[in-house]
Amino acid sequence: MVLEDGIPKDFADQLLSALTQFGLIFLLLTLVAFAVGFLVLAIRYGPLPAGDKIYRVLLQMLSDLGGSRLRRIFALARLAVLESIRKRVMIVFVLFSLIMIFAGWFLDTGGYDPGRGYLFFVLWTTKILIWLLAALISALSLPADLKSRTIYTIVTKPVRASEIVLGRILGFGMVGTALLIAMGLLSYLFVVRGVDHTHTIDPEALRDVKGISGKVVAKKGLTSKDHGHEHDVTIDLDKATGYTNVREGHWHEVIANDPKDLSKGYTLSKPLDLLNARVPIYGKLQYLDRQGHEGRGISVGNEWEYRRFIEGNTLAAAIWTFKGVTKANFPPEKFKDGLPIDLSRIDVFRTRKGDIESTVRGSLALRNPKTKVTSHAESFNSKKAYIDHHVIPWKLEREVIKTQAGATKDKSAGPLDLWEDLVDDEGQLEVILKCEENAQFFGVAQPDMYLLADEGSYRVNFFKGYLGLWMQMMLIIGVGVMWSTLLTAPVALLATASTVLLGQQTQFINDALNSILYPTHDKAVWGGGPIESLIRGFTQDNVTSDFKVTGATAIQFMDKILMWLVWLVSKIIPDFKKFDNSHYLIEGFNIPASVWGSQLVDLAGYMILMFLIGYMFLRNREVAA
Amino acid sequence: MNQPAPPLKATLDATPTAGRGEIIVETRSLSKVYRDFWGRQKVRALKSLDLRVQRGEIFGLLGPNGSGKTTTIKLLLGLLFPTSGQALIFGENATEVAKNERVGYLPEESYLYKFLNAEETLDFYGRLFSIPAHIRKQRAQELIERVGLGWARKRQLREYSKGMTRRIGVAQALINEPELILLDEPTSGLDPIGTREMKDLILKLRDEGKTIILCSHQLADVQDVCDRLAILHQGELKELGRVDALLKVRDVTQIRAKGLSVEAQDEVKAVIAKHMGTLISMDNPTSTLEELFLSIVRDSEARPGRRAMSEGV
Numbered sequence: 001m002v003l004e005d006g007i008p009k010d011f012a013d014q015l016l017s018a019l020t021q022f023g024l025i026f027l028l029l030t031l032v033a034f035a036v037g038f039l040v041l042a043i044r045y046g047p048l049p050a051g052d053k054i055y056r057v058l059l060q061m062l063s064d065l066g067g068s069r070l071r072r073i074f075a076l077a078r079l080a081v082l083e084s085i086r087k088r089v090m091i092v093f094v095l096f097s098l099i100m101i102f103a104g105w106f107l108d109t110g111g112y113d114p115g116r117g118y119l120f121f122v123l124w125t126t127k128i129l130i131w132l133l134a135a136l137i138s139a140l141s142l143p144a145d146l147k148s149r150t151i152y153t154i155v156t157k158p159v160r161a162s163e164i165v166l167g168r169i170l171g172f173g174m175v176g177t178a179l180l181i182a183m184g185l186l187s188y189l190f191v192v193r194g195v196d197h198t199h200t201i202d203p204e205a206l207r208d209v210k211g212i213s214g215k216v217v218a219k220k221g222l223t224s225k226d227h228g229h230e231h232d233v234t235i236d237l238d239k240a241t242g243y244t245n246v247r248e249g250h251w252h253e254v255i256a257n258d259p260k261d262l263s264k265g266y267t268l269s270k271p272l273d274l275l276n277a278r279v280p281i282y283g284k285l286q287y288l289d290r291q292g293h294e295g296r297g298i299s300v301g302n303e304w305e306y307r308r309f310i311e312g313n314t315l316a317a318a319i320w321t322f323k324g325v326t327k328a329n330f331p332p333e334k335f336k337d338g339l340p341i342d343l344s345r346i347d348v349f350r351t352r353k354g355d356i357e358s359t360v361r362g363s364l365a366l367r368n369p370k371t372k373v374t375s376h377a378e379s380f381n382s383k384k385a386y387i388d389h390h391v392i393p394w395k396l397e398r399e400v401i402k403t404q405a406g407a408t409k410d411k412s413a414g415p416l417d418l419w420e421d422l423v424d425d426e427g428q429l430e431v432i433l434k435c436e437e438n439a440q441f442f443g444v445a446q447p448d449m450y451l452l453a454d455e456g457s458y459r460v461n462f463f464k465g466y467l468g469l470w471m472q473m474m475l476i477i478g479v480g481v482m483w484s485t486l487l488t489a490p491v492a493l494l495a496t497a498s499t500v501l502l503g504q505q506t507q508f509i510n511d512a513l514n515s516i517l518y519p520t521h522d523k524a525v526w527g528g529g530p531i532e533s534l535i536r537g538f539t540q541d542n543v544t545s546d547f548k549v550t551g552a553t554a555i556q557f558m559d560k561i562l563m564w565l566v567w568l569v570s571k572i573i574p575d576f577k578k579f580d581n582s583h584y585l586i587e588g589f590n591i592p593a594s595v596w597g598s599q600l601v602d603l604a605g606y607m608i609l610m611f612l613i614g615y616m617f618l619r620n621r622e623v624a625a
Numbered sequence: 626m627n628q629p630a631p632p633l634k635a636t637l638d639a640t641p642t643a644g645r646g647e648i649i650v651e652t653r654s655l656s657k658v659y660r661d662f663w664g665r666q667k668v669r670a671l672k673s674l675d676l677r678v679q680r681g682e683i684f685g686l687l688g689p690n691g692s693g694k695t696t697t698i699k700l701l702l703g704l705l706f707p708t709s710g711q712a713l714i715f716g717e718n719a720t721e722v723a724k725n726e727r728v729g730y731l732p733e734e735s736y737l738y739k740f741l742n743a744e745e746t747l748d749f750y751g752r753l754f755s756i757p758a759h760i761r762k763q764r765a766q767e768l769i770e771r772v773g774l775g776w777a778r779k780r781q782l783r784e785y786s787k788g789m790t791r792r793i794g795v796a797q798a799l800i801n802e803p804e805l806i807l808l809d810e811p812t813s814g815l816d817p818i819g820t821r822e823m824k825d826l827i828l829k830l831r832d833e834g835k836t837i838i839l840c841s842h843q844l845a846d847v848q849d850v851c852d853r854l855a856i857l858h859q860g861e862l863k864e865l866g867r868v869d870a871l872l873k874v875r876d877v878t879q880i881r882a883k884g885l886s887v888e889a890q891d892e893v894k895a896v897i898a899k900h901m902g903t904l905i906s907m908d909n910p911t912s913t914l915e916e917l918f919l920s921i922v923r924d925s926e927a928r929p930g931r932r933a934m935s936e937g938v
Contacts, residue, residue: 044664064722075752079738086740086781149736153797156702156730157753158722624704625659 014598022605025571029609032568033616034058057620064160064619072163073170076154080171084137089175092133096183099125100190107194113249114227115274116586118194122187123582127469130180131500134473137172138480139496143489151623161485161618165611168481169474176473184466188459195274199223199244199252201233201266209234218242223252223268235266242266250274276588277461278342280450281329283320283431290314300349300441307347307443312360312435318444321369322451325429327419329453338393339418340452341431346382347443359383360440365399366392366422367430373421374399379436387588389452394418456590464591468581471603475574476500478610485618503576513570516563529559572613574606646679649805649836650701654710657696657860670696672860673710678838678853680804683831685851685868686840693860694840695733698809701838702730714805726754729803733810735794739783743774743793746782747800754801761800768796773822787814795826806830808839812846824850848872877905 034054041050100122107117142164145151154164206221219235223244235242235254240262242254250271258264287308289295292315297308310316330339341364348360359381367374376397380388396416416422423429431449435442479499483492502509508525515523527533527543532555536543547556579599584591657671671693678684686694699705700712703720712719715727737746747765756764769778772792782790791814798806811827812820827837827850841847847854848868856864864871880893890907897904 060720067722071755072753075749078752079749082745083738083740149732149734150738152702152704152732152736153730153750154753155704156725156728157750157801158725159753160722622705624699 014594015601018598018601018605021571022608025568026609026612028568029572029613037620061616061619064162064615068160068162068166072159073167076159076163076167077171077174080141080168081174083141084172084175089133089137090179092129093179093182096125096129097186100186103190104194113274115191115195115249115588118191119582119586122190123465123469123585126180126183126187126466127472127582130176130183130469130473131476133179134172134176134476135480135493135496135500137175138168138477139484139492140489141172142168142481142484143487143492146623147489149624155623162611162615165481165485165614165618168484169477169607169611172477172481173474176477177470180466180470180473184463187466188462191462192275195250196270197227198268198270199226199231201254201268203263203265206233206235219262235262237262244268246273275458277456277458277590278450278452278588279454279456279590279592280342280447281322281324281453282447282450283322285444285446285449286319286321288315288317288319290316292317297444298441300443305443307445307448309347309349309441309443310433310435312362312440312442313438316434318433318442318449319367320431320433320446320449322429322431324427325423325451326427330451332394338391341390341392342450342452343380343383343388343390343433344448344450345387346433346448348382349441349443351439351441360442361436362442363434363436364390364392365432365434366396366418367432368422368424369428369430370424371421373416374432375416375422377432377434382442392418396422454590461585461590464596465581465585467596468579468591468599471579471599472576474603475503475576475579475606478607478614479574482610482614482617485614485621499573500576503574506570506573506575506577509566509570509573513563513567516559517567528556529563531555531559531562572606572609574602578602646681648677649680649715650676650678650684650838651713651716652676652697652701652710653713655697655700655707655712656709657693657700657705658708670860671700674857674862676855676862676865678836680836681831681834682852683827683837683839683850685847685854686838686857687842687844687847687854688840688857688863689842691859692857694842694857695809696860697857698730698807698838698840701807702728726801727804729798729801729806731794731798731806731808731811733813735790737782737790737794737797740781742781743769743778743796746793747796750797751800756801764800764802765796768799769793771826772796788816788819791815791819791823795823799830803835805836805838808837810841810843811839812841812843820846878902881910 037057038050038054041053044050045053103121103125107121142151145154155161201221201223206219208216209218209220211217216237218237219242221233223231223233227248229247231244231247231252233242233244233254235256240256240259244252244254250273252271253269254266255269256262256264256266287295287297287310290311295316297310297318298316299305300309310318325339343364346362350360361379362382363377363379365375365377375392376399378390378392380390382388394417396418398414398416418429433442433444433449476496480492480496483495483499486492487495511524515525516529527536528547532547532552533543535541535549535555536547539549541547549555579602581591581596581599584595652674655671655674655676656669658666659668659670661667674693674697676684676697686697688694696705700707701714701719703722703725706720714724717724738749741749744765747768748761751761751765754761769775772795774789774792774796777785777789782793785793791811795811798808808827812823815823824846827839831837831850831852839847839851851868853865853867854871855862885893894904894907
């Protein structure tokens with residue numbers, strides 16, 4: 001798996017469009033709210049008194065918002081915290097701790113990347129518990145106050161409805177944050193300690209490896225079996241150090257206990273490359289077809305397949321163009337061995353029978369986007385399950401040109417310098433991936449290859465992963481408090497759950513909206529709007545056939561009006577998936593500032609909207625009715 | 626037969642609103658109709674109520690259950706919105722939040738947070754006002770002592786009896802030293818001693834210059850403490866005026882004397898007959914049950930272990 005949406009957009013560009021969209025939606029919502037309010041009041045009292053009442057409400061709203069004081073908001077937040085503590089909300093943490101204690105019994109420490117399993121488990125457990133808690137405390141508290149009438153003693157003090165809503169959000173947010181921090185710390189310890197292990201080596205069991213001269217230059221053998229696996233180990237006798245092969249997504253360094261006396265045994269390091277926070281630089285992918293022309297890559301027929309395929313032993317290739325290949329991003333003193341390139345789990349599609357256990361051979365070459373100077377293609381064997389690390393040396397051989405006379409090197413003499421010859425003056429570099437085996441295919445997508453610019457702190461990344469959970473929790477609290485200002489406890493809880501569920505389906509909602517509002521031949525959702533689809537349901541009409549009933553145009557027009565309303569509502573429903581950073585953490589990628597920065601901006605926008613809606617509900621509600 | 630007090634119009638004119646003091650609370654044709662979800666009328670709880678309450682008086686709202694007393698209080702506090710008419714407090718619309726800085730409210734039941742203790746309760750409500758922290762703390766301690774809960778200040782309210790909850794409810798209503806205090810059934814749930822203390826407190830607050838509106842169906846409470854009262858029935862104002870004026874039976878003369886012999890009493894009867902009066906009754910007066918109860922309790926506290934015996938029993 002790769003980060004399918006992992007190529008972050010520029011934060012500054014996003015911010016401007018987000019602010020514009022927020023302003024537009026805010027304006028539209030306000031207009032719709034006042035229009036509906038005016039209609040209801042006009043029916044009851046007549047248009048003039050209705051206008052007068054709307055005007056007064058508007059004035060009072062401005063006065064309330066202006067008159068809100070932090071002192072009262074914090075007092076109400078403090079009350080919410082005390083309420084949660086006294087009602088033993090912290091039991092959630094006890095429950096979480098119990099789950100963690102017993103989780104080790106059933107979690108698989110094997111597999112190609114056990115760290116993923118641990119992370120997946122703690123993130124989902126935390127998410128479920130914290131979501132449930134957030135929904136319960138936020139949706140039930142205010143209705144409980146209204147039912148028990150304790151709210152009477154609040155609203156008869158100089159407390160604005162805005163302060164009540166903000167106080168609740170802040171208070172429950174503080175409770176949830178404290179719990180999430182505790183759960184995050186426990187999760188971190190659980191993951192780190194869960195995957196932490198080492199092995200031992202029996203020096204006697206190692207076999208000698210002789211060099212060309214017949215002298216023993218290295219030793220090879222196996223480590224002990226711990227954590228459900230063992231490693232092949234190779235020790236360089238000259239350096240008295242060694243390394244293991246990659247198993248379960250990690251490897252170990254081997255150091256002799258006494259470099260002068262290797263019979264005293266070896267010590268293995270902690271697992272390496274297991275819990276990472278890689279900082280990638282992504283490129284733009286372009287496919288070449290088997291004739292070497294630009295193409296879209298081949299579909300191998302799996303409708304869920306996300307990668308496109310290139311055919312082996314043809315001119316088909318996948319070419320990534322990277323920007324930002326500069327000495328500032330890759331300082332030679334830090335990247336002494338060369339330019340690090342990761343191939344993230346390249347997919348393989350086989351069309352001929354062979355040894356399924358064996359790998360498929362491919363090649364990597366570098367090319368200057370402007371001069372088209374190309375390096376010699378280096379072979380590699382595909383690793384479907386692992387991230388394949390390559391370090392491209394700063395000095396490379398030139399391209400091998402195949403002619404009828406045989407393979408010859410570029411006529412120009414001398415090796416290539418990566419900075420001088422392959423990176424253009426704008427810091428761009430092309431990397432060409434090919435499958436070298438006949439009738440076999442490599443499946444690649446844009447995020448499958450990246451330049452590894454840095455290795456971030458895993459702890460910080462873990463925190464950023466939990467920041468996503470925190471933002472989702474705050475959204476649920478905002479939604480819960482918003483509904484609780486209008487509805488009774490069970491209905492508010494139901495509405496909160498429904499909003500969260502809808503928030504998981506924003507992609508479908510957007511597809512449906514686009515398909516109905518801007519229909520095209522390749523639209524994602526077929527069957528029309530609510531009225532049309534209802535009629536199609538009754539008449540058992542095929543969704544892809546033309547809608548041919550009397551008044552079809554009028555029905556579709558009404559559907560469009562309804563869908564515009566749905567569009568407006570859909571803009572208030574938070575896209576919960578957008579705030580999910582767990583895939584970065586699980587896949588071992590650093591969560592870039594542009595991602596969590598834009599998430600924070602989105603969170604602020606949603607919270608403002610939910611606060612205003614909640615305030616409107618509560619302000620215009622008769623508390624004692 | 627006793628003649629009723631003068632009609633409403635006359636008492637309205639007789640109220641001390643004609644420039645003798647500042648008007649703190651005023652309702653103008655205040656009406657409230659409760660509606661169902663579909664907007665259909667369910668109950669007409671209050672019909673065109675006109676009231677004015679002056680600074681420094683104790684004003685009673687009297688009436689049976691469902692007469693509109695609590696609805697009036699809720700309208701004055703902005704807990705309900707009027708269907709028509711106006712409710713003004715300190716000259717401002719009752720829905721204005723700012724007026725609450727000067728208002729204290731004791732609800733019918735003490736709707737307080739059960740998970741807080743007395744100190745936390747007063748501290749929380751104090752934080753909702755613009756009161757400096759040290760004054761808030763000092764005032765909270767004073768109020769806890771004043772309502773007699775010093776010994777239970779650290780106990781959560783869920784452990785309080787109804788009477789104790791009532792007392793802490795009063796304390797929270799006074800945390801901001803309000804100018805206007807609205808008390809909904811203030812003696813509800815209190816024992817006779819608590820009732821007397823509550824009434825004494827109300828009178829003391831009046832003496833401190835505060836304006837008090839209380840609603841109750843405990844007639845004795847209203848009679849004991851209120852300066853003026855309004856009697857509501859089925860949402861309509863039936864009577865309004867000074868308590869002493871309303872209760873005065875103008876065509877009956879009461880004579881109370883001590884140490885008269887039977888002969889002397891006969892002479893008094895003769896004088897009444899001579900002047901064409903009708904003797905309604907002549908007997909020994911009785912005390913109220915409240916006074917009897919309080920005297921027994923005080924006696925018991927003074928001399929524990931002895932059975933208190935009233936004279937003549």
